[in-house]
Amino acid sequence: MTVRTRFAPSPTGLLHIGNARAALFNFLYARHHGGSFLLRIEDTDRERSTQKAVDVLFDGLAWMGIQSDEEPVFQSTRQERHAQVAHELLERGLAYRCYCTAEELKDMRETAMAEGRPPRYNGMWRDRDPADAPKDAPYTVRIKAPHEGETVIHDLVQGEVRVANSELDDMIILRADGTPVYQLAVVVDDHDMDITHVIRGDDHLTNTFRQAMIYRAMGWDLPKFAHLPLIHGPDGAKLSKRHGAQSVVEFREMGYLPEALNNYLLRLGWGHGDAEILSRDEQIRLFDLDGVGRSPSRMDYAKLLHINGVWMRRADDTRLTDDVMERLSQVEGVDTSDATRARVLQLMPGLKERAKTLVELAENAAFLGRSIPLPFEAKAQKLLTPENRAMLGRLATQLEALSPFDGPGIDATLRRFAEENELKLGKVAQPLRAAVTGSSMSPGIDDTLLALGRDEVLARIKAVAHE
């Protein structure tokens, strides 16, 4: 059997990280087993399923590096096929027309509740002679639920889950306007797409019992199911806005790398020994459903930030520079010409060591594109005392004389200057850093000066030394 999995989001306007994780698990499972991963857009709610909402899904998945192996299926285009299955069940006597009015259904619910029974449909049209049907009255199509026995699902994550069939009622599969219901659409699509494994959030577990009825009635094999525990907030409550970001776009805007979000989401609810940082290739090699835990996972934003830092340090300098330049182009007062880009690229090894997000990285790199007079942070301002400004003036003369202006030369000059002035190296380097970056923190001072280049360094020092 060739594994075929799918991610079947409804376009809600955002790609929630719980869904993104389901997508990732489906993708990795298919890759691990040499199968295919498919995408189905469940867009039957035409009002919510705008092009924009669909694009959010495509963009989010593309950013996460999760590609479908076949053209995406749009559920709304398959309504005729869904209805056809309902009619087939009707013809075979496995479904029936129900002419109950809204009023009758309401009475049914109220009576059941008054008698302390769950408010289910009582099957009033199940065995009734169709000749009794009111003429030209609207009807829904209901599937005949089994009354005896139980339905057992061997879930690959949850284990054996069972429900007594007496708990299931004759659910509607076609509405009075002829449109198919969601449960029918999912089953028909999964069947027609030859899906072998349905991996989804465990909020769909109860749907699975209802969907099983349709598979059985049609005589179709059930796929294997794997219901993933949901992601909760750090406090164990349902993940919500008050906990922090929840959607893929938000994390992207906050400066997270897709590798980091993928890596974090994978580890959230799946484990393989103590493997923590895993590349996509390693994920594919190691992922299987037996590593998925049964209890809900708790979102740990601090851990995600840490993992992002790790992936930032591993990331390619040119790629990070491109991202930083893009972000800096939105910042006023920062030049983003090729000259600045070259500086950013040169200093990237040091910059990426010190930032946990791309946002922070861009903030830390901004000084490279600023012009004199630099804005000074409070801590930097404090370092620029009159004595230090005078000292920097003397240092400038020595740096001016340095040729070539290279790493070893800068290092030797600063050390010699510190010695001559009976200062610790840091007492020279810190005011110097403040003068050329506007901040009290930057990559190593030698690298920082080198990235700026001699002329810019001297201009920046002189701007404060002569004040």
Ligand code: GLU
């Ligand atoms: N469209 C459903 C959702 O977005 C998922 C259905 C499924 O995976 O079976 O929650």
